[in-house]
Amino acid sequence: MSSKRLRISRPTKYELLRLKRRLSTYRRMHRILRDRLFILSQEFFRLLIQAKSLRENVNRLLSDAYSEYVACRASHPYPAFYLDVISEPRVLVKERSIAGVRGILVEYVEEEEARGTGCIAKVSESMRRALREVSKLAEVEETLLMLGEEIRRARRRVNALEYILIPRIESTIRVLESRFEEKEREEKVRLKKVKTMLEARRGTSIEGHG
């Protein structure tokens, strides 16, 4: 934790008041940024669990789809077979916001008509199911990357406030307050001495006249 102090040009009471206001602003900033960090982290972990489940699903679906493809291919040994099974996939990528972080929405555009018959239709359907899940997974993983970046940035801000700016200001305020207290004490002592001296002089002059 930083124990350095801010350099103050004029150690006056007005400056002390300014510092206290600044401290209050920093504490407010810290609370808001910390809340945001909490929400971003919560979103991140929620999507992480989703990504794990989607990844397992995608692996399973792709494995099944490829097995069916290979089996069907054996009975349709012509080069352009894959074109009968599925056309080039189309996805729409749109933007969205998650607590201020720019994320994406990926929509897999379904083909209107079913393809082929028999094993071709079956393989086509398996491939489409797999692609649907792949597009969902792409959306979630990309969003996770963006969230991760933003969480790193947000954490640095929160730490800067918590460990540098706020402790520095608090330390400076403490020093200024103790200086003012000391000055006040010195002033009181000085006044007391002056008062004692004046009283002593008054006492001596009365005796002299008397």
Next chain:
Amino acid sequence: MKGMDDELEKLLRGDLSRINSHLPRARKTLRELLGERDPHVVLLNGSRHYFRRDELERLASIIPEEEWDRIRLPIIIEVSSGLDKGPVGIIRDPVAARYLSRITGAEYSEGKPLLLYAPQLSHLRSIFETVTEYAFTYVP
């Protein structure tokens, strides 16, 4: 050292001024959004936020049709750690509060905002990811 602190403060103030710039300029009703081909709203920072159609349809299935013109989307969840130890989410929209309390299991009183704790927030967000959005506020 003073220079670095000033720079840091400038950076943080900049961050704070942008913290809610992801909120929409104007929200749309559920009915309007269901009627659009690409339902979306424009945000304060100029970008767009698209809604998932299946989320809109799911919301439409739990809210009666006569309320579709009263509920504006995205539903804003105000986040503040003022009251308890951790942040809470507050939904002030009365229509949203009434119906979303049934999904989250949160306590709801008519006319009062809906308070959501972290697990309830997470559950709500997992169902309505694009239909809800966070706003960050400060409660002293």
